[in-house]
Amino acid sequence: MSDDWKPRTAAVHGGSRRSQYGELSEAIFLTQGFVYDSAEAAEARFIEAGRDEFIYARYGNPTVAMFEDRIAALEGAEDAFATASGMAAVSGALMAMLKAGDHVVASRALFGSCLYVLEEVLTRYGVEVSFVDGTDLGQWAAAIRPGTRAVFFESVSNPTLEVIDIKAVSELAHKVGAIVLVDNVFATPVFSRAIAQGADVVIYSATKHIDGQGRTLGGVILGTRAFIRKVVEPYMKHTGGAMSPFTAWVMLKGLETMSLRVNAQADAALAIARALEGHPRLARVIYPGLPSHPQHALSAAQTAKAGTVVAIDLEGGQAAAFRFLNALKIGKISNNLGDAKTILTHPATTTHQRLPQDQKDALGITPGLVRLSVGLEDPDDLLADIRQGLERA
Numbered sequence: 001m002s003d004d005w006k007p008r009t010a011a012v013h014g015g016s017r018r019s020q021y022g023e024l025s026e027a028i029f030l031t032q033g034f035v036y037d038s039a040e041a042a043e044a045r046f047i048e049a050g051r052d053e054f055i056y057a058r059y060g061n062p063t064v065a066m067f068e069d070r071i072a073a074l075e076g077a078e079d080a081f082a083t084a085s086g087m088a089a090v091s092g093a094l095m096a097m098l099k100a101g102d103h104v105v106a107s108r109a110l111f112g113s114c115l116y117v118l119e120e121v122l123t124r125y126g127v128e129v130s131f132v133d134g135t136d137l138g139q140w141a142a143a144i145r146p147g148t149r150a151v152f153f154e155s156v157s158n159p160t161l162e163v164i165d166i167k168a169v170s171e172l173a174h175k176v177g178a179i180v181l182v183d184n185v186f187a188t189p190v191f192s193r194a195i196a197q198g199a200d201v202v203i204y205s206a207t208k209h210i211d212g213q214g215r216t217l218g219g220v221i222l223g224t225r226a227f228i229r230k231v232v233e234p235y236m237k238h239t240g241g242a243m244s245p246f247t248a249w250v251m252l253k254g255l256e257t258m259s260l261r262v263n264a265q266a267d268a269a270l271a272i273a274r275a276l277e278g279h280p281r282l283a284r285v286i287y288p289g290l291p292s293h294p295q296h297a298l299s300a301a302q303t304a305k306a307g308t309v310v311a312i313d314l315e316g317g318q319a320a321a322f323r324f325l326n327a328l329k330i331g332k333i334s335n336n337l338g339d340a341k342t343i344l345t346h347p348a349t350t351t352h353q354r355l356p357q358d359q360k361d362a363l364g365i366t367p368g369l370v371r372l373s374v375g376l377e378d379p380d381d382l383l384a385d386i387r388q389g390l391e392r393a
């Protein structure tokens with residue numbers, strides 16, 4: 001692998017390993033185990049396995065290693081560990097590094113399952129978690145204290161697209177020696193520079209833009225070699241959240257086309273957000289790429305483009321939102337994002353249904369809010385579909 005490859009080259013060739021057959025496309029090593037030449041060789045490998053010496057697919061596998069090395073090269077991270085889902089990555093990274101008595105500071109605007117891990121799971125094991133409004137640096141500064149062990153946030157929050165200042169929060173965290181973990185799904189690996197901006201650990205749900213075609217669940221934890229191999233790997237390999245070789249192969253193929261897909265989706269998202277802003281049926285159009293977004297300048301400084309998700313808030317609340325969704329002909333009602341197919345979600349009644357009303361209010365999850373994950377269809381067709389849906393709202 002070459003260190004001076006640009007991301008698009010790394011996304012196509014990074015991490016490649018070829019068998020004796022010299023196959024062009026990556027092989028799927030669909031094997032649980034590996035055979036040793038001798039009993040002594042087996043013993044030696046259990047004492048210390050090199051990066052290309054495998055023991056058992058829960059510990060590592062050649063196809064999975066290709067995916068890990070490819071995404072690490074792309075992200076500019078020293079190393080990566082692939083997991084069975086995005087949540088296996090989030091929970092694994094946190095559980096691997098924390099112990100009872102540790103203090104964590106997290107932003108409140110989180111994906112529901114991330115909130116569950118921080119609020120319900122970690123606290124059960126004696127970890128203290130403080131939640132802050134992630135856009136308010138004063139709240140971060142007040143909550144991070146000597147002894148704070150970790151800081152966790154989504155760089156762009158779901159579903160209301162608040163942008164958190166990675167550089168500023170990392171500076172506050174590093175002053176007390178805390179590790180900064182960033183769930184970077186909405187920023188995407190294509191537009192992220194999170195490690196250069198101060199993040200120690202970057203986490204992706206590979207289910208989203210990395211697969212990009214809605215097939216497989218996966219996740220990845222990226223960080224320093226020491227953190228990945230000495231902290232994450234021992235925890236993950238013994239607790240069982242490994243990525244399957246088949247999934248790793250889907251994700252490798254996804255990485256090859258990710259830049260083209262995500263750039264097209266982000267360009268379409270910006271065009272759609274611009275076209276919809278000011279529409280009489282909409283109370284708000286939320287997209288970090290619009291100058292009206294409260295963190296527009298931060299978004300432009302932090303990521304190359306503002307992402308593939310737009311949030312719109314319909315006048316007329318839930319009834320209008322439902323009429324709009326039910327009228328769509330191209331956009332699909334579902335709850336994933338980052339897919340080639342445009343997906344629309346009503347967070348208040350689905351992904352964030354569990355939240356009490358006061359928390360929905362605090363997070364801006366209004367009854368009229370619809371999250372729009374822009375796909376790869378022709379943007380003119382999408383806009384026409386959205387406009388006719390709004391007419392019927």
Ligand SMILES: *Cc1c(COP(=O)(O)O)cnc(C)c1O
Binds near residue numbers: 205
């Ligand atoms: C989807 C998502 C996750 C969880 O990923 P899964 O692959 O579904 O487990 C975590 N964080 C964010 C921000 C997400 O969008």
